[in-house]
Amino acid sequence: DNDPVTTADPAPTSGALFARAKAVTPGGVNSPVRAFDAVGGTPRFIRSATGAWLTDVDGVDYVDLICSWGPMLLGHAHPEVVAAVTAAVARGTSYGTPTEPEVMLAEEIVDRTPVDKVRFVSSGTEATMSAIRLARGFTGRDVVVKFAGCYHGHVDSLLASAGSGLATFAVPGTPGVPESSTALTLVLPYNDRAAVEAAFAEHGDRIACLITEAAAGNMGVVPPGPGFNGFLADICTRHGALFVTDEVMTGFRASRTGYWGIDGAVEGWTPDLMTFGKVMGGGFPAAAFGGRADVMSHLAPEGPVYQAGTLSGNPIATTAGLTTLRLATDEVYTHITSVGDVIKQATTDALTAAGAPHVVQSAGTMFSVFFTDPADGPVRDFAAASRTDGVAYAAFFHAMLERGVYLPPSAYEAWFLSSAHDDRAIQTVLDALPHAASAAAA
Ligand code: PLP
Numbered sequence: 001d002n003d004p005v006t007t008a009d010p011a012p013t014s015g016a017l018f019a020r021a022k023a024v025t026p027g028g029v030n031s032p033v034r035a036f037d038a039v040g041g042t043p044r045f046i047r048s049a050t051g052a053w054l055t056d057v058d059g060v061d062y063v064d065l066i067c068s069w070g071p072m073l074l075g076h077a078h079p080e081v082v083a084a085v086t087a088a089v090a091r092g093t094s095y096g097t098p099t100e101p102e103v104m105l106a107e108e109i110v111d112r113t114p115v116d117k118v119r120f121v122s123s124g125t126e127a128t129m130s131a132i133r134l135a136r137g138f139t140g141r142d143v144v145v146k147f148a149g150c151y152h153g154h155v156d157s158l159l160a161s162a163g164s165g166l167a168t169f170a171v172p173g174t175p176g177v178p179e180s181s182t183a184l185t186l187v188l189p190y191n192d193r194a195a196v197e198a199a200f201a202e203h204g205d206r207i208a209c210l211i212t213e214a215a216a217g218n219m220g221v222v223p224p225g226p227g228f229n230g231f232l233a234d235i236c237t238r239h240g241a242l243f244v245t246d247e248v249m250t251g252f253r254a255s256r257t258g259y260w261g262i263d264g265a266v267e268g269w270t271p272d273l274m275t276f277g278k279v280m281g282g283g284f285p286a287a288a289f290g291g292r293a294d295v296m297s298h299l300a301p302e303g304p305v306y307q308a309g310t311l312s313g314n315p316i317a318t319t320a321g322l323t324t325l326r327l328a329t330d331e332v333y334t335h336i337t338s339v340g341d342v343i344k345q346a347t348t349d350a351l352t353a354a355g356a357p358h359v360v361q362s363a364g365t366m367f368s369v370f371f372t373d374p375a376d377g378p379v380r381d382f383a384a385a386s387r388t389d390g391v392a393y394a395a396f397f398h399a400m401l402e403r404g405v406y407l408p409p410s411a412y413e414a415w416f417l418s419s420a421h422d423d424r425a426i427q428t429v430l431d432a433l434p435h436a437a438s439a440a441a442a
Pocket residue numbers: 069122123124125126128151152153154213218246247248249250277278287
């Protein structure tokens with residue numbers, strides 16, 4: 001038996017694996033939020049997953065409200081995705097040549113979204129990094145505008161905090177990013193038109209692009225105000241800058257079309273560039289950026305802007321993504337919406353009954369819960385999100401986990417559902433909520 005998992009320690013526990021992991025990996029994890037630092041405790045090491053359920057190495061089952069941070073729109077180990085991927089693996093896993101599945105997935109994405117052409121990469125970070133390079137190459141300008149609280153992956157120039165004044169350039173958000181990397185980044189408050197106008201008034205002729213999450217999902221869910229995305233599209237066009245919507249999280253997750261800025265279709269604007277990831281990889285490392293044909297044709301080998309990847313458009317990942325998107329029908333989104341409505345309502349009811357002040361916010365099928373006084377109004381930007389009560393969330397999180405519900409281990413993440421969240425999964429969540437609400441109120 002060559003399976004390194006079945007031949008390993010027959011009864012590892014999450015605690016024992018976490019200790020082993022910490023000896024060989026910083027913090028014991030390969031992406032920081034998995035470590036439970038924000039909520040305390042030991043992350044569960046997952047052995048397997050089916051449908052809406054995760055099973056950890058100790059044999060405990062959890063309803064999964066993380067869904068791999070978005071990708072698992074159809075739930076885990078969907079039989080048709082597994083069958084397609086298994087067949088693809090048997091044909092070989094990577095050739096470093098063009099293949100049919102990547103053409104098919106590109107056609108599917110071009111079909112569903114406003115992009116004319118698309119280029120595949122292996123992570124959302126690569127997608128936004130490449131989109132920015134392309135925007136700079138296309139416009140011949142250097143400055144990038146982003147919003148505080150919008151996350152676009154760990155791209156150096158986007159790991160930036162706002163500078164001291166509204167339209168001043170950013171400072172690095174982490175050690176390891178040189179000041180020179182953020183010196184061309186402007187970080188503005190989300191949903192703040194006046195700040196955007198001021199930045200364009202002062203630096204408009206130097207701005208290559210403005211990048212925004214189509215709906216913010218990385219400071220909790222904070223939807224753009226009515227018309228905000230259209231306003232951004234318009235001001236970019238007026239100043240010759242490209243409007244880049246990051247749909248790594250929202251794409252094919254918040255809506256079927258993959259185009260959360262669906263109001264764009266109504267208001268008559270389209271982004272110049274878009275980035276995708278998560279759902280379109282079906283649980284494999286795949287992401288993409290795409291957009292206007294005249295912009296995309298600036299990419300190598302058609303144009304001068306260099307961009308490449310050994311595993312880009314990998315046949316297994318594109319097969320998984322294509323199969324997932326083809327199964328992502330209207331019924332899937334209707335189901336996820338109605339399950340979300342039930343869970344949002346039950347969460348509000350339980351927290352209200354327990355006396356825990358909170359606000360539930362949604363964008364398409366995505367939603368999250370802020371522990372904050374509803375009298376302060378909705379959370380519209382990062383400053384407001386940062387004022388919410390992380391301690392209450394930690395108590396809430398652990399009470400849910402104890403009762404078999406795996407929420408994101410951070411107050412600033414969306415809760416994700418799938419088409420596999422059925423009555424049994426919903427009931428487990430509903431049964432856990434009153435206990436968790438009391439814990440949050442305590
Ligand atoms: N953009 C957005 C909106 C995201 O939510 C994320 C990841 O959560 C990324 C980009 C980065 O994607 P990845 O983690 O695949 O690099």
